[in-house]
Amino acid sequence: MAVNYATVTWDQLHRDARLLAEELVANMPIKGIVAVTRGGLIPAAIIARELNCRLVETISVVTYDEEERGEPRIIKSPEAAGDGEGFLVIDDLVDSGVTARVVRERLPKAYFACLYAKPAGKALTDRFVVEVPQETWVLFPWDTAPLFVPPLASKPIESDS
Ligand SMILES: O=P(O)(O)OC[C@H]1O[C@H](OP(=O)(O)OP(=O)(O)O)[C@H](O)[C@@H]1O
Ligand SMILES: Nc1nc2[nH]cnc2c(=O)[nH]1
Numbered sequence: 001m002a003v004n005y006a007t008v009t010w011d012q013l014h015r016d017a018r019l020l021a022e023e024l025v026a027n028m029p030i031k032g033i034v035a036v037t038r039g040g041l042i043p044a045a046i047i048a049r050e051l052n053c054r055l056v057e058t059i060s061v062v063t064y065d066e067e068e069r070g071e072p073r074i075i076k077s078p079e080a081a082g083d084g085e086g087f088l089v090i091d092d093l094v095d096s097g098v099t100a101r102v103v104r105e106r107l108p109k110a111y112f113a114c115l116y117a118k119p120a121g122k123a124l125t126d127r128f129v130v131e132v133p134q135e136t137w138v139l140f141p142w143d144t145a146p147l148f149v150p151p152l153a154s155k156p157i158e159s160d161s
């Protein structure tokens with residue numbers, strides 16, 4: 001399957017997290033936020049700031065062994081969140097939905113929100129901001145760096161032959 005890339009800048013991420021926070025105000029009051037590490041950490045920090053929430057827990061789910069997708073494992077439990085009642089769970093993205101499913105099983109009463117969602121996983125969310133095509137790979141600002149690109153005119157001209 002062809003892979004397209006969608007680059008998300010820090011500005012876009014901040015804007016999308018604030019848009020999500022605006023929607024989540026309807027859930028107030030909340031007991032706290034659970035960030036799904038690592039990708040949910042920065043979105044959760046922005047949302048915690050907007051919702052004036054100081055109780056921020058984490059859950060860490062590992063779904064890959066080496067390069068292969070393995071049996072998902074919770075390597076850090078969100079002890080402060082109980083069964084999730086009154087808590088918002090924040091992740092950056094749902095793709096296949098494997099991570100979200102494990103999180104929901106552990107926190108069945110929590111409200112699950114994320115910034116970006118692909119079709120295969122979006123039904124596992126309670127709210128998301130932007131839908132992304134399944135074949136698109138989202139490049140987050142913490143995964144990328146600005147790179148020098150040579151001017152077009154300096155590239156060698158390819159011949160047709
Ligand atoms: O719906 P899924 O197919 O499970 O994919 C979505 C998950 O994948 C990424 O996390 P990843 O496991 O790569 O770890 P990270 O957050 O530590 O980067 C992303 O942050 C989501 O948590
Ligand atoms: N950065 C990134 N991580 C992912 N994990 C699962 N899908 C994605 C994606 O589209 N982008």
Ligand SMILES: [Mg+2]
Pocket residue numbers: 036037038039040091099
């Ligand atoms: Mg993640």
